[in-house]
Amino acid sequence: MQKFLLQADDLDVLIQVIAREGHRLIGPTLRDGAIVYDDIHSVSDLPRDWTDDQEKGRYRLRKRGDGAYFGYAAGPHSWKQFLQLPRRPVWRAERDANGVQIIAIEEMAPRLAFMGVRSCELHAIAIQDRVFLEGPFRNDDYDKRRQPLLLIAVNCTAPAATCFCTSMNTGPEVTLPADLTMTEVMDGDAHYFLIDAGTGRGEHILKQLPLTPAQARQQALAQKSIQHAAEQMEQGPRSFDSSDVKDLLYRNYESPEWELVADRCLSCANCTMACPTCFCSTVEDTTDLTGENAERWERWDSCFTADFSYITGGAVRADTRSRYRQWMTHKLATWHDQFDSSGCVGCGRCIAWCPVGIDLTEELLRIREMENQ
Amino acid sequence: MVQPARAVAASGEKPRLAVWKFTSCDGCQLSLLDCEDELLQLADRVEIAYFMEASSAPQSGPYDLSLVEGSITTPDEVRRIREVRAQSRTLVTIGACATAGGIQALRNFADVDDFIAAVYAHPEYIETLKTSTPISAHVPVDFELQGCPINKRQLLEVISAFLHRRPPQVPPHSVCIECKLRGNVCVWVAHGTPCLGPVTHAGCGAICPTYTRGCYGCYGPKENPNTASLCHWWQEELGAEKVQVIENLRNFNAAAPVFAEASRRQEGERDQE
Numbered sequence: 209m210q211k212f213l214l215q216a217d218d219l220d221v222l223i224q225v226i227a228r229e230g231h232r233l234i235g236p237t238l239r240d241g242a243i244v245y246d247d248i249h250s251v252s253d254l255p256r257d258w259t260d261d262q263e264k265g266r267y268r269l270r271k272r273g274d275g276a277y278f279g280y281a282a283g284p285h286s287w288k289q290f291l292q293l294p295r296r297p298v299w300r301a302e303r304d305a306n307g308v309q310i311i312a313i314e315e316m317a318p319r320l321a322f323m324g325v326r327s328c329e330l331h332a333i334a335i336q337d338r339v340f341l342e343g344p345f346r347n348d349d350y351d352k353r354r355q356p357l358l359l360i361a362v363n364c365t366a367p368a369a370t371c372f373c374t375s376m377n378t379g380p381e382v383t384l385p386a387d388l389t390m391t392e393v394m395d396g397d398a399h400y401f402l403i404d405a406g407t408g409r410g411e412h413i414l415k416q417l418p419l420t421p422a423q424a425r426q427q428a429l430a431q432k433s434i435q436h437a438a439e440q441m442e443q444g445p446r447s448f449d450s451s452d453v454k455d456l457l458y459r460n461y462e463s464p465e466w467e468l469v470a471d472r473c474l475s476c477a478n479c480t481m482a483c484p485t486c487f488c489s490t491v492e493d494t495t496d497l498t499g500e501n502a503e504r505w506e507r508w509d510s511c512f513t514a515d516f517s518y519i520t521g522g523a524v525r526a527d528t529r530s531r532y533r534q535w536m537t538h539k540l541a542t543w544h545d546q547f548d549s550s551g552c553v554g555c556g557r558c559i560a561w562c563p564v565g566i567d568l569t570e571e572l573l574r575i576r577e578m579e580n581q
Numbered sequence: 582m583v584q585p586a587r588a589v590a591a592s593g594e595k596p597r598l599a600v601w602k603f604t605s606c607d608g609c610q611l612s613l614l615d616c617e618d619e620l621l622q623l624a625d626r627v628e629i630a631y632f633m634e635a636s637s638a639p640q641s642g643p644y645d646l647s648l649v650e651g652s653i654t655t656p657d658e659v660r661r662i663r664e665v666r667a668q669s670r671t672l673v674t675i676g677a678c679a680t681a682g683g684i685q686a687l688r689n690f691a692d693v694d695d696f697i698a699a700v701y702a703h704p705e706y707i708e709t710l711k712t713s714t715p716i717s718a719h720v721p722v723d724f725e726l727q728g729c730p731i732n733k734r735q736l737l738e739v740i741s742a743f744l745h746r747r748p749p750q751v752p753p754h755s756v757c758i759e760c761k762l763r764g765n766v767c768v769w770v771a772h773g774t775p776c777l778g779p780v781t782h783a784g785c786g787a788i789c790p791t792y793t794r795g796c797y798g799c800y801g802p803k804e805n806p807n808t809a810s811l812c813h814w815w816q817e818e819l820g821a822e823k824v825q826v827i828e829n830l831r832n833f834n835a836a837a838p839v840f841a842e843a844s845r846r847q848e849g850e851r852d853q854e
Contacts, residue, residue, distance in 0.1 A: 240766040240793055265818065267771045284766050294762040474807045476779035477754060481761030492750045494738060497622045499745045508762060513754040514804045528805060563757075563769050563779050564814045 209427040210389060210404035212419040219277065219401065220251035222360075223323070225416045231321035231358055234290055236280065241269055243283040245290070248323060255280060262368035262556065264565030275399060278324055278392045281368035282555040286484035287322055287329055288336060291353050294508050298491065301502040308502075317349075321358035325386065327379030328371075328553040330361055332484035334384060338547050339487045349506075358409060361386035365433040370556030372446040372569055378553045380437040388413060391430040402430045446559075446569040450540075450550065456576060457541040461533070465574045470529040472564050477510035479558035479566075480535065485551050490515070511535050536568060596645035596744065598623075599631035601665050603651025603658050604685055604713060608730035609676035610634045610650050616733050623737075626744060642668030646743055648736075649722075652678040652713045654685060659710075659719060666720035671743055674716045675736065677729035677833040681801050684729075686713040686836035690844075713836065724749065727782050729799040729833035735784055753804040755779055756796050759787035768793055775821045777829055780806035780839075801834035808843035823851050 214222065226233050227249075235248040238255045248254065259272045259280045272279050297313045325333075337354065340347040364373075364380035373379035382389045387410035391402045402422050405411040441447060480486040490509035495502045509516055512531045517524035525531045543551035552568070559567045600610055614620065614635060623629075630640040647669035653659055666672055674680050682689065688696060689712045697704045716722055726739050735751055742749035752758075756778035760767065768774040768790050776795035778787070782803045789796050802808075808830070815821040830844035 241771045242766040244764070244766060265770055265814070266773075267767075284771070285764065289764060294764075472807075472810045474755070474779040474810055475805050476757040478757050478761065478767065478779070481758065493747070494750055495741050495745050495747065497619060497626050497737065497741050497744065499741075508758075510754070510758065513752070513758075515752055515754065526805075528807065561767055561770050563767070563776075564810050565818070 209422070209431055210391060210402035211422055212403050212414065212417075213422040213426060214390075214401045214403045214417055214419055216275075216277070216392075216399035216401065218418050219254075221417055222413070223248060223251055225413055226321050226323070226358065226360075229358075229413065230319055231356075232318045233321045233323055234287075235323035236278070236283070238269075242267060243269070243280050245283075245285040245287065245322075251277075254278075259366055260368060262370045262560040264370070264559055264567050265562055266565070267560050274394050276366075276392055276394055278362045278390075279366045281364070281366055281371055282326065282328065282484075282557055284482060284557070284561060286482065286555075286557065287325065287333060288484055288487075290320055290322070291333070291336065291357070292340070292347070292350055292487060292489070292508075293506075296349060296506050298504040298506050300504070303500045317352040317356070319356040319358075320353065321360065323360040323362075325359055325361045326364045326555075327361070327382045327384070328364075328373045328376075328555045329484060330359065330382060330384040330386060331376075331378040331553045332555070333359075335485045335547065335549060335551065335553070336487055338549070339485075343547075358388075358413075359386040360388045360390065363389070363391040363430070363434050365392065365437050367437050367441050368556060368560070369444060370446065370559040370567075371441055371554065372444070372448070372556060373554035374438050374441045375446070375448050375450050375569075376550060376552055376554035377450075380441070381434045386410070391434065393426060393430050393433065395426065395429055400426070402427060446556070446567070448569055448572060453550075453572060454541040454544050456572070456579070457537045460575050460579055461537075463575045463578055465571060465578055466529045466533045468574075469532050469566060469571055470527065472566055473512075473528045473532050474564060475512045475528045475531055476563060477512040478561050478563060480510040480512060481508060482557040482561040483539075484555060484557065485539075485553065486510070488516070511538070536571065539568075540572075595626065595628045597630040597640075597643070598627040598740075599642070599644040599647045599665075599669065600629075600634065601631070601647060601649045601651075602633065603649065603662065603679070603716070604654040605651030605676065605678040605683065607634060607650070609679075609728075609736075610648075612675075612731050612733040612736055613648070616737060619737055623740065627740075643670065644668055645670045646740070647672045649674045649679050649716050650676055652682045652685060652715060653719055654688075654710050654713045655708060656710065657708075662716060662719050671723045672716075672720070673724045673726060673739060673743070674722050675726045675731050677727065677799065677801060678713075679716045680725040680727050680837075681834045681840075682713040682715050682836035684833050684835070687831060688713055689836050689841070690831065715836075726751065727801040727834075728784050729801075732784050732786070752783055754783050755803045756781045756783050756785070756787050756790070756800070759783045759785070760790050763787060763791060765790050768795055769819070773819055775815045775819050775825065775829070777811070780808050780811050797832055798829065798840070799833055801837045802839040806839050808839060809846070812843060812847060823847055827851075
């Protein structure tokens with residue numbers, strides 16, 4: 209447990225120190241009836257006293273009544289939108305007397321800091337790191353945003369009903385390295401954060417904060433609230449044993465469940481857009497009217513579209529059955545073979561933000577039941 | 582059905598552009614005039630040979646690229662679209678009327694003679710068809726650009742693509758993807774607002790959800806739409822009345838086959854209740 213104590217009244221000091229260190233701070237804030245990730249300039253931008261009720265295809269904000277700053281679960285946004293941009297120019301080209309000139313896009317990446325990163329989200333970032341930085345197809349644009357990134361993790365003490373990180377072994381307690389790790393504690397009339405640094409950069413920031421040593425009782429309280437979050441998820445309907453999911457899905461390419469889920473699935477791609485690990489993108493090549501200028505753009509894509517699997521002659525995955533199966537089997541099974549981990553961190557975004565409430569934990573259950581019939 | 586692109590310009594001369602109007606409100610043609618800066622660039626690259634909204638000096642065909650606005654609602658239009666097709670190397674339909682029959686296709690769900698009798702003092706002067714149909718029901722179409730009205734950026738993209746013999750970047754996926762690319766909060770999930778985004782073709786940039794309204798489906802069906810599942814959730818979970826479901830499906834793209842089938846199914850269920 210973190211060794212130092214920061215009073216909640218001093219949270220703004222942390223925010224100002226991060227800004228002074230030259231970072232653009234991104235964190236949770238209230239917008240359009242949800243807690244989204246956007247620029248944070250002061251403590252007043254944080255969603256203080258707000259939490260969320262989440263269920264299949266449903267998300268609603270609600271007041272907590274205790275003034276907590278980080279008392280909510282994963283919302284509509286994930287951090288990937290700041291690291292793997294939804295749209296970005298890759299290069300442009302001009303035609304001149306010497307032929308076609310390719311012009312690189314020289315854009316300085318902002319020095320980002322993320323505040324309020326949950327354990328599941330640290331796992332999601334680690335998964336995207338493996339995809340973009342460690343594989344044979346390195347993504348330089350991701351790399352230049354990722355390198356200067358400062359991570360301020362906050363332990364999760366308020367999981368939603370859609371959360372199942374305990375089943376995926378990704379939370380709720382922060383175990384992966386972060387520059388700073390915090391736990392918010394509501395202790396009677398007292399309100400404070402336990403905080404500690406995990407890197408030299410974190411230490412540097414920590415030194416500039418008005419801290420006191422944390423007492424054992426305070427650390428026990430923090431531990432208890434994380435433990436409570438874990439128990440809440442383990443007792444919930446979405447808790448499951450994920451150890452054999454890969455083999456289960458490999459055995460069930462022809463499960464009748466794929467047909468049934470396709471009846472409900474809209475192939476709208478919301479699940480893949482909301483997912484913090486889904487990394488697929490496409491490139492769009494365009495010219496202007498003159499034909500003298502061309503551009504190549506990268507944009508998020510989804511395995512739920514026809515264009516995604518389009519090759520000469522048509523889309524390989526023409527129907528929803530094959531698209532849903534592709535997504536879920538990749539996320540939970542073939543991902544293991546490709547990247548040595550599951551592609552799912554149990555954040556539940558795909559469940560809440562599916563317009564028709566398709567729940568992948570429920571789909572797993574059904575596939576298992578049908579196999580046993 | 583989109584056919585393979587054919588080469589536009591046959592020689593070194595400027596390609597000849599024509600813009601045609603059938604039954605429509607002119608809004609899609611106006612998107613072309615609305616291009617302003619790019620309009621001058623366009624005039625530089627093509628010969629605007631026939632565009633009555635912009636010039637009263639029409640030139641005769643043949644034309645390299647014809648943009649067709651409007652649906653077919655009269656016997657004369659049935660004849661005229663064939664002439665346009667015969668004069669056009671490439672024919673692109675623009676807008677909901679030309680690609681799906683438009684709002685005037687509401688007549689397809691009723692008896693047009695009743696409308697004529699109700700509206701006109703002398704119905705005998707009115708010569709009209711019982712249905713409003715898209716251009717593709719009458720002649721082969723090379724590319725269909727959906728939207729009510731079309732997006733001018735997409736129109737320029739399509740014209741650029743045909744000029745330079747490349748496929749246009751007009752993805753047929755859902756409006757949801759546009760919302761997510763913009764970082765919008767989903768109005769359906771977070772507010773319980775019925776939204777047609779999950780079955781609607783992208784292209785508008787998700788304008789309505791960006792202003793926290795549900796999508797009205799102005800851009801018509803996306804590829805692989807699941808209207809049955811959407812209608813079910815609207816009614817069972819979002820509390821929409823059947824009449825609201827039907828009204829939303831019967832807007833500017835009422836006669837797009839997928840939307841028409843869905844609204845008729847809803848109507849059939851209502852009649853049984």
